[in-house]
Structure formats: C-alpha cells, structure tokens
Amino acid sequence: MFTFLIWMLAAGCASESRDGGSPSQPGTSSFEVVSRGQVPESETAEVRGSIEEAIPRVLADLGVTELPPITVYVWGDADGFAQEYGEDATDVRGFISSENWEVHALYSGQPVWRSALHEYTHLVSLARNPQILGNARWLWETVAIFESNRPPRPDESTLACISRTHVPSLDELSEHPSNIYRVGHLLGEFIVQTWSREALGTLVATTGDTFASFGISPQQFEQMWLAYLLENHDINESTVGSVENC
Numbered sequence: 001m002f003t004f005l006i007w008m009l010a011a012g013c014a015s016e017s018r019d020g021g022s023p024s025q026p027g028t029s030s031f032e033v034v035s036r037g038q039v040p041e042s043e044t045a046e047v048r049g050s051i052e053e054a055i056p057r058v059l060a061d062l063g064v065t066e067l068p069p070i071t072v073y074v075w076g077d078a079d080g081f082a083q084e085y086g087e088d089a090t091d092v093r094g095f096i097s098s099e100n101w102e103v104h105a106l107y108s109g110q111p112v113w114r115s116a117l118h119e120y121t122h123l124v125s126l127a128r129n130p131q132i133l134g135n136a137r138w139l140w141e142t143v144a145i146f147e148s149n150r151p152p153r154p155d156e157s158t159l160a161c162i163s164r165t166h167v168p169s170l171d172e173l174s175e176h177p178s179n180i181y182r183v184g185h186l187l188g189e190f191i192v193q194t195w196s197r198e199a200l201g202t203l204v205a206t207t208g209d210t211f212a213s214f215g216i217s218p219q220q221f222e223q224m225w226l227a228y229l230l231e232n233h234d235i236n237e238s239t240v241g242s243v244e245n246c
C-alpha cells in the first residue's frame, strides 16, 4: 500500500454522495469523483476541476495516452478512510488502490485537491509502467510531488539532508520514510530543467534507470543534481549533509 504522509486528522460522519458528473475525457482518461462522509460539494467540484485541468499535462509528461477509468474517493469520514486503508492511517492523507484504479484522499477541512492529484499521478505512472509500483520509490514520489505540488515545497535553505557538498543518494531517498517528501520538488525540477518534462516519463518507463534513460550512472545523476542545486538554489552553507531527517 502506498501512502502520502502529512499532518492532521479530522473526523467526519458517514454518508455518501456521488458527484455525478460525466466522464472528463471519454476513452482516454475518464474519472469520477465520489464523496464519502461529509465533504462540501465545493470540495468535490474543486477536485474534479483540478484533476481535469491537470490531465493533459500529467499524461503528456509521463507519455501516457490511455488510462483505465479512475474513481477518486474524497473522504470526510476519517474512520472509514482508515478502514479502507487497512493499516495505521495516522499520517496518511491519501493512497491508491492499484488493482481497482482508485484514488482515496482524506478531507480534513483544508483543500484536498492537491492530495487527490498526487495520488492520481501515481496511477498515471502505473499506466506507463506497472513495474514502478514498489520500485524506485524516489522516482515514484518525485513525479507525484512535482505534478501536484503536494506536499508543499519547503524552504530549501532548511533542508538538513542537502549541503554544498552532499545530496542524499537515490537509494537513500527510496529507503528513508519521509525525506523524499522534502526534496521531491527539487529533484523533479532538476530532471525537467536538465532534460525535459518528458524525461519524467522516460525515467518511469525504465523504472528509474538513469543509464537507460540518460546514459549516466546514478552517482553521476546525483552529482549533476548537486551541481544544479548549487547553481540554482540557496541551499544551506553547511559542509556536512545528513541522511537523517531532512
């Protein structure tokens, strides 16, 4: 089960309504938005509108032309959300069901559309390459964070795991539970600025193989990322980067 970690929880009570709009783009990327529990109609409408707007960009970036129909559940009922997730959902704000092509996003009083778009992007990645599920987590999250801007971009000078001489390795980012959520924006930006937006899709297609995608080793990729950050960003002055919490 793949999760998107963030902050607060809110309770809701059970009821169901269906945001019965017609499919957004029949044939290639249809989806519907379904609310569970108390979710304002304005929220489901915003989720639908924002995903609809993002679809052409996300599909183009990832080189996907066709998707199975997707159902986006927006949960106002936190207990039901946790039950659907099936494990401890304390820090979980969204997840996908890859078998059923479902997005689940928890509404807790704040706009939920970016969380839904983050999870939706995961499904688009799966449509490009089913092998990406459970592999190259650094890339899996980078793509979703870059496309949704969720979690929000941190102040880069506060990133403890990046310094003037150090970036976390791709393997470290895949293994650490939360660092990728802090640096995914910068990694996605580096890929897009150095190669192209479509390079995101190329990487997904190769399950994050930098050799197959760009002809360079992961270590070369990491050093290029560091050089990009030094040139373009105000990263912290410390000479020691940590692979602990970023």
Ligand SMILES: [Zn+2]
Pocket (backbone or CB within 6 Å): 002, 003, 004, 118, 119, 122, 140, 141, 144
């Ligand atoms: Zn995610």
